[in-house]
Amino acid sequence: xxxxxxxxxxxxxxxxxxxxxxxxxxxxxxxxxxxxxxxxxxxxxxxxxxxxxxxxxxxxxxxxxxxxxxxxxxxxxxxxxxxxxxxxxxxxxxxxxxxxxxxxxxxxxxxx
Amino acid sequence: xxxxxxxxxxxxxxxxxxxxxxxxxxxxxxxxxxxxxxxxxxxxxxxxxxxxxxxxxxxxxxxxxxxxxxxxxxxxxxxxxxxxxxxxxxxxxxxxxxxxxxxxxxxx
Numbered sequence: 293x294x295x296x297x298x299x300x301x302x303x304x305x306x307x308x309x310x311x312x313x314x315x316x317x318x319x320x321x322x323x324x325x326x327x328x329x330x331x332x333x334x335x336x337x338x339x340x341x342x343x344x345x346x347x348x349x350x351x352x353x354x355x356x357x358x359x360x361x362x363x364x365x366x367x368x369x370x371x372x373x374x375x376x377x378x379x380x381x382x383x384x385x386x387x388x389x390x391x392x393x394x395x396x397x398x399x400x401x402x403x404x
Numbered sequence: 405x406x407x408x409x410x411x412x413x414x415x416x417x418x419x420x421x422x423x424x425x426x427x428x429x430x431x432x433x434x435x436x437x438x439x440x441x442x443x444x445x446x447x448x449x450x451x452x453x454x455x456x457x458x459x460x461x462x463x464x465x466x467x468x469x470x471x472x473x474x475x476x477x478x479x480x481x482x483x484x485x486x487x488x489x490x491x492x493x494x495x496x497x498x499x500x501x502x503x504x505x506x507x508x509x510x511x512x
Contacts, residue, residue: 296447323498334490334502335448348499382448391436391494395448 294319296396298383304402307373313399315366315383322388324366326358329380329398341366342388373403406431408493408503416509417481425476425506427465427491436494437474439465440502443487451489452476461485481510 296317305311315324323342327335340348341360355377357369366383380400384393409428417423429435439451452460454467454474465476474491491503 325498334505335500337499337501340498342498386498391438391500392450392453393500394450397447 294394296383296385296394298381298396298399300399301397302400302402304404305370305373306404307375309373310369310371312370313368313381313383313401315368315385315396316364317385317394318364319385319394320363320387321385321394322363323386324360325384325386325393326366326368327382327384329382331379335382339368370401373401375403377401378403406493406495406501408491408501410489410491410503410506412506413504414507414509416511418511419483420480423476423478423481423485423508423510425489425491425508427474427476427503429472429474429491429493431472431493431495435467435469435474437465437467438492438494438500439463439474439476440490440492441487442490448490483510483512486510 299314325340326338329335337350338352339358344360355372359367380398382398383396386393407430411426437454440448441451442448452465463478467474486509488505488507490505492500
């Protein structure tokens with residue numbers, strides 16, 4: 293399996309809801325990433341996990357909570373989001389020390 | 405600060421014409437630069453990295469440290485090249501900074 297998968301594809305949530313985004317890869321990659329992409333903008337890095345430990349947090353608000361349960365899985369827990377958090381959330385993975393990142397198709401999030 | 409600039413938001417050329425997508429960067433260290441491409445309804449994927457110096461789908465990109473540029477070129481554009489192209493700079497082994505992107509349209 294040479295792809296990064298993300299579920300769900302689409303998510304609509306209210307500002308008081310709690311939801312989670314899921315990302316999975318079976319390429320043996322030890323680095324995993326979350327990006328946020330607003331319409332007509334480039335991806336912006338949110339978090340990086342390296343060997344299942346959080347290594348980079350780009351000053352993301354605490355209403356976004358990442359989790360890496362094992363080397364193949366990456367979650368993004370969402371709580372009390374704002375409408376401006378509506379965006380495409382991309383997951384990516386890479387071999388540790390290698391620069392090529394493999395991206396998933398993204399989850400399109402709408403916050404009402 | 406590290407920055408990637410793609411001066412053209414939109415670029416339109418005719419099929420068979422040469423294509424050049426511009427990318428300039430500012431970085432205090434030794435840069436690692438990439439071109440990523442996103443075709444319609446497909447995921448973002450790596451097109452080229454400067455360290456490999458290879459040609460993918462007829463595209464090449466040369467790192468010019470004097471001009472701090474990493475322009476993407478193809479001598480003869482094809483309709484399937486229509487896509488969104490992002491130039492990206494690696495800050496350390498894990499952090500990618502993307503340019504604003506150029507939407508390339510190839511007209512028949």
